[in-house]
Amino acid sequence: MTVTAAQGFLASGVAAGIKESGDPDLALVVNRGPSRAAAGVFTSNRVQAAPVRWSRRALAGGRLAAVVLNSGGANACTGRAGDRDALAMAGRTAAALGADPGEVAVCSTGLIGVPLPMDRVTAGIDAAADALSPAGGADAATAIRTTDSVRKTAAVSRSGWTVGGMAKGAGMLAPGLATMLVVLTTDADADAGLLDSALRAAVRTTFDRVDSDGCMSTNDTVLLLASGASGRVPDAGEFTDAVHTVCRDLALQLVADAEGASKEIEITVTGAASERDAVTVGRSVARNSLLKCALHGEDPNWGRVLSAIGTTDAVFDPDRLDVAINGVWVCRDGAAGEPREKAVLSGRRITVTVDLRAGDASAVVWTNDLTAAYVHENSAYSS
Amino acid sequence: MTVTAAQGFLASGVAAGIKESGDPDLALVVNRGPSRAAAGVFTSNRVQAAPVRWSRRALAGGRLAAVVLNSGGANACTGRAGDRDALAMAGRTAAALGADPGEVAVCSTGLIGVPLPMDRVTAGIDAAADALSPAGGADAATAIRTTDSVRKTAAVSRSGWTVGGMAKGAGMLAPGLATMLVVLTTDADADAGLLDSALRAAVRTTFDRVDSDGCMSTNDTVLLLASGASGRVPDAGEFTDAVHTVCRDLALQLVADAEGASKEIEITVTGAASERDAVTVGRSVARNSLLKCALHGEDPNWGRVLSAIGTTDAVFDPDRLDVAINGVWVCRDGAAGEPREKAVLSGRRITVTVDLRAGDASAVVWTNDLTAAYVHENSAYSS
Incomplete structure (x- = not known):
């Protein structure tokens, strides 16, 4: 029911000490392949966080080996130092996994305008890499929570392959993506082109149609990673429909858990x-x-x-x-x-x-x- | 300090029983001339209340003899019956004053979608006509209140003439006019063209720049009536500045009294x-x-x-x-x-x-x- 529902993925979530509460705040999602195809959609806010700027570049090649996510700090409006910190997160994750830093996406969420405590983040990445597991999806979904009262996960299985995902988001839910981080995974053998078209079609009528408080975030990111581990090449229509189903499920979980809402x-x-x-x-x-x-x-x-x-x-x-x-x-x-x-x-x-x-x-x-x-x-x- | 600050105007406010509370809810502002020049600005909401539709037509000739205003019911989204009710309010007011119904503007505010109790409104108009007084401006300003906690009035005097006004509005304060009713009066001898240009210039940078809750009303109306009773033809620049000063004063009173606001x-x-x-x-x-x-x-x-x-x-x-x-x-x-x-x-x-x-x-x-x-x-x- 989450990012590790699809074959070929490992995940973990740890408490790195970024949050003062001591709650889990750092997650990894790793694609073991054989494919590394990926697609992403980002906030349309013109004030974009450093991790968004970095992840756009990482995705330019249509491949991702891993995603590192933290709650407890948005790394937005942090100037050039913020860009360096996002790059350092990708680099440390790549080093821990033996991956290419250019294939590591970074997602951050939390207070705007405050630098991340990079010593804790770095140690947390190492701990999260050690904790990676094929059953780690729930921990990852927990670690990306901010004001979310519950973790949000979903998955559907179709013709021999699965699409799973996790989301965080409870405030700043608005257009051009609700304010949130979402990682979707699939073991279908889908190329970057199909991932991109399926993801854009799904987001357009799900996350983009959630408008809880009219506020648009600087950090919104939705990523879709394919491992190809099922060995099945999906029918494009069936795959698009499956991605839509998971996105809609997660979008409605966001609405159900919106800050302070009673309806x-x-x-x-x-x-x-x-x-x-x-x-x-x-x-x-x-x-x-x-x-x-x-x-x-x-x-x-x-x-x-x-x-x-x-x-x-x-x-x-x-x-x-x-x-x-x-x-x-x-x-x-x-x-x-x-x-x-x-x-x-x-x-x-x-x-x-x-x-x-x-x-x-x-x-x-x-x-x-x-x-x-x-x-x-x-x-x-x-x- | 209100619509009767300028010479040539009478006003009144009475409790007609439109509001269940028994609070004052019907006001008249009458221009005794010698001039009847007038201008108006209305909501840009495409769903417009019947009194707005009527008052636009009444103003087409650039002249107004009177304005009848009620709180306790917006007469908006009330279908053809609502149009008949607005016309009846103008007609009854005209009859009571011996004026032309086509020169009586109508303003309503309150709950949308509910017909006005026309028997009470009609009797209220008669009572308000009987109560007209050169000192009635404060009563009029009181009778147009809805959730306003205080009445809003303002006036400035310049080279032998005065611009005064009253406003109501505490919620639905948003663009293309804050949600409100405003009547401004002047005894300057200004023609309809100057009134229109001065009013539009003033509204553009005052009421149009109040955005308390992003909600745009169906009933917003700002009227400016000139009696010419001072016998002075104003300098256009000085007059425009005076209208702006009164509008800004009233706009800031709206912000100060916005529903539930603490800042x-x-x-x-x-x-x-x-x-x-x-x-x-x-x-x-x-x-x-x-x-x-x-x-x-x-x-x-x-x-x-x-x-x-x-x-x-x-x-x-x-x-x-x-x-x-x-x-x-x-x-x-x-x-x-x-x-x-x-x-x-x-x-x-x-x-x-x-x-x-x-x-x-x-x-x-x-x-x-x-x-x-x-x-x-x-x-x-x-x-």
Whole structure:
């Protein structure tokens, strides 16, 4: 059910002392091959952390032998010293594994603007290399947690091969990737081209559609490594579907564990003139603080949905908008529809459906409610 | 200090019973002339309330004899019946005053999607007409309050003429006008063309730069009425400056009274390649929930400022960004600068200064912190 579900991978997670709490904070994922094909997708934030800059370069050749990840510090906005530290992490990992430093990706997460304690990181890499195991996936998934309350892992098996993965992310969940680190592995014998196309297709409709708090991170990274250890060359369609399934599973785990959230909200926009319109409207609804407060209070306040739709440039007629909350069409033709009391929002999951009545395209965006716990979690200490 | 500060205006505010609380909820502002010149700016939300649709038409001729305003119901997303109700409010007001219905603007604020209780509104208009007084400005400002904790009024006098105004707005404060109703009056003898240009110039850098919670209303309206009762034709530059001064005063009162806020945050972006870039960056910083939580917690978390800047398409080099919080340059060249402990955020007012080092343009955007009280106020009941 994690990065070691696929054959050919080792993983580990250790406490390197980067976090003051002493919790696990350093993970390794190693691809033993025979293939080293890999693909990645990174944050679209223009302020990018040093490990993101490094990993982009490492991936240019379409091959990765390992990924080293740390929590407890983002190594973002750390200047040239940050770049040197990311490179040093790749180098130390390569040395411990006998690999090429240019084939080691680096992922970091934690507070922005603070240099990593490199002596601890270096010792942690050595300890993690010693702890590598074909059963180490759970430890790795634990070590990349920051404010996550649980570890996030997933896997599916298809025609003789497996796709597995792990994720971390609980705040700064927003577009152009939710804020997170994700490592996916497969023992399918897929080349870098297929990995890249399958990963981009999956991310576009899963992680890119999670918009928990509208904040985009400097460190988002999703990597997909293939060992080829199953000896099976996958059907491209089946492989793409499997990667999508694992990404969707992990994305929904991120939404379920978002900081301070008490509701998981699925926004479906139908009847759009284009998928772009559907996503634009979905994101606008997902980011509306007043609606998120109302749903927290279990109030099916559809007027706030219409206010959010109205701020977009999507094709629609304000007098032909329909909105359902938990399946009750509380708004018809841009005005009150079924009685709002019929929409009972006491459960953890809430669906909001918007019919723009302007075409055939649709999209789903996931978000959370806005709660006092979110405010507390993000104001009580630096993160 | 309000809409009756300028000569030639009467105003009143009464409790019409639209609000269940019994608080004042209906206001009139009447221009006795000799001039009736007027201008207005409305929400850019594409979902527009019936009173906004009506008032746009009423203003087409550049003249207004009166404005009728109610709190307790937005008359938004109310279908054709809502349009009829807005027209009926103008008609009843015109009848009570002996005016042309086509010269009566209508403003409503409150819950979206619920029809107004027109019998109470009609009786309230009659009562408000009876109560009109040259000293009624404060009552009018009180009657348009929704979640506002105080009434908002302002006035300045220049070369023999005065500009006064009132505003309401505490939530849904966002771009393309903060969510609010504003009526400005002047006894200067200004024609509709000068009123329009002065109002647009003032709104662009005041109400349009308030971005408290990123939510845009369906009802935003700013009206400027001139009576000409001073007999003075104003200098265009001096008049524009006076309107700007009153708008800025009212805009800062909105920020000071925003729902649940404990901090007033002024974001100044300098060194931008264009004013548009400066505003884009300012808005992105103002809307970053994680930064707003951090400032609520009095944590000068400049990393969240950089994350927000990075999501924009403004011209900048990530390694040449400078950020000051309360005057302390905690970020230099995109990395840690002065110790963050030097930035003491215990006061109510916080300044964030971003130097993009990419040009000479600048802009100021105002926002608030994100607090548990905001969540409570917007989740505990429909609004």
